[in-house]
Amino acid sequence: AQKVTQAQTEISVVEKEDVTLDCVYETRDTTYYLFWYKQPPSGELVFLIRRNSFDEQNEISGRYSWNFQKSTSSFNFTITASQVVDSAVYFCALSEILTGGGNKLTFGTGTQLKVEL
Amino acid sequence: ETGVTQTPRHLVMGMTNKKSLKCEQHLGHNAMYWYKQSAKKPLELMFVYSLEERVENNSVPSRFSPECPNSSHLFLHLHTLQPEDSALYLCASSQDLRGGADEQFFGPGTRLTVL
Numbered sequence: 001a002q003k004v005t006q007a008q009t010e011i012s013v014v015e016k017e018d019v020t021l022d023c024v025y026e027t028r029d030t031t032y033y034l035f036w037y038k039q040p041p042s043g044e045l046v047f048l049i050r051r052n053s054f055d056e057q058n059e060i061s062g063r064y065s066w067n068f069q070k071s072t073s074s075f076n077f078t079i080t081a082s083q084v085v086d087s088a089v090y091f092c093a094l095s096e097i098l099t100g101g102g103n104k105l106t107f108g109t110g111t112q113l114k115v116e117l
Numbered sequence: 118e119t120g121v122t123q124t125p126r127h128l129v130m131g132m133t134n135k136k137s138l139k140c141e142q143h144l145g146h147n148a149m150y151w152y153k154q155s156a157k158k159p160l161e162l163m164f165v166y167s168l169e170e171r172v173e174n175n176s177v178p179s180r181f182s183p184e185c186p187n188s189s190h191l192f193l194h195l196h197t198l199q200p201e202d203s204a205l206y207l208c209a210s211s212q213d214l215r216g217g218a219d220e221q222f223f224g225p226g227t228r229l230t231v232l
Contacts, residue, residue: 004159033218043205045223052218091160101167101213102148105221107160 002027002094006108013082013115021077021111023092029053033095034075035105036066040088051075082115089113119143121224123208129230130198138193138227140208148213149191150221151183154205166191167213198231205229 003026013019025034036048049059051068059066063080079086089112093105121142130136142149151163165173166185180202182194191208205228209221 035220037223042225043207043228044225045207045209047220047222050218050220095218098165098167098172100165100170100172102150102165102172102211103213103219103221104162104165104173105160109157109159 002096002104002106004092004094004106004108006090006092006111008111009109010112010114013113015083015115015117016081017115018078018080019082019113019115021079021090021092021113023075023077023108025073025075025092025094027094027096029096033103034068035093035095036075036077037091037093037107038088039091039110045091048077079113082113084115084117087113087115121208121210121222123206123224123227125227126225127228127230129232130195131232132198132200134198135194135196137195138206138208138229140191140193140224142189142191142208142210142222142224144210144212144222146210146212146222147188148211148219149185149188150209150211151191151193152207152209152223154207154226156204160207164193195229198229200231203229203231 005024032053037045067076089110092108096104148167164183184192205226207226208224211219211221
């Protein structure tokens with residue numbers, strides 16, 4: 001069975017600090033996809049990034065960067081120079097293809113990030 | 118309208134009521150999903166539809182009944198709910214062209230309270 005663990009329930013930082021959100025996953029699939037989503041107080045989950053299992057290149061998008069380590073089954077997310085607008089719940093998810101169509105996302109419990117002035 | 122919309126945004130109902138949640142996607146996607154988000158629990162996948170056919174039913178109680186009349190609309194019919202069903206219900210859609218690689222686009226959710 002697929003499993004995603006986000007051990008950090010809540011993180012508080014001061015604006016401009018860097019912060020890393022951890023994600024550890026379990027799967028028996030050899031090909032899989034990992035995702036990060038952001039959920040601001042409005043409730044809507046916003047897609048941030050997708051990573052496939054055969055591409056271990058780290059990715060940077062502005063202040064966001066992701067570190068995928070297949071050897072440790074981790075897909076960590078770093079926000080550089082955090083801002084108040086980054087305050088949200090962040091979810092890591094693992095995708096499983098459904099035979100009838102679509103894909104099933106297994107989510108972690110999320111990390112609540114609070115960025116204060 | 119753009120993206121994925123859900124109505125109503127908030128719903129309060131008694132245990133004997135019947136109500137429906139509506140989801141509409143304006144993205145031309147082929148797959149639609151219902152998730153339940155309860156406090157302090159991971160998002161739980163409830164139902165998946167691909168090309169209007171139900172492909173996943175995650176052991177959801179029969180008091181939740183989904184309906185997908187076309188690839189743009191998804192409903193969740195509710196009847197005789199329990200207080201523990203109070204949660205945020207999220208709808209999502211995906212293109213369903215790249216298997217597990219498809220990102221899902223989420224609506225804002227319906228906050229349901231069962232009294």
